[in-house]
Amino acid sequence: MGKPELDKDDQGEPIQGALCPRVAQKVDLSTTTARCSADFTYKVISFHSDVALYFKLGDSTVEATSSDHHWPAGAIHFVTIREHTRIAAILASGTGTLYISEMG
Helix, strand or coil, rough: CCCCCCECCCCCCEEEEEEEEEEEEEECCCCCCCCCCCCCCCCCCEEEECCCCCEEEECCCCCCCCCEEEEECCCCCECCCCCCCCEEECCCCCCCCEEEEEEC
């Protein structure tokens, strides 16, 4: 019996198998920067928010500003984590929630 192979896309590139949610974190957001409370333990995270936000990846001291990456409300983003251990976010106005799922 041969080794199992990943499915391939139309260009013949392997498609990675599905990842499962492992660790969940929630961050309350406002116009003051906020970050997740625990270091990531998996190499891929997905996140979404009920409001548009600005985010930045970094370590336990990371802070987000309105000059960082913008992400629209309701959109899901997948990120491969390399040297980063946390995510910080900030809103232009109001309040909201950032939902993070570590995927493995």
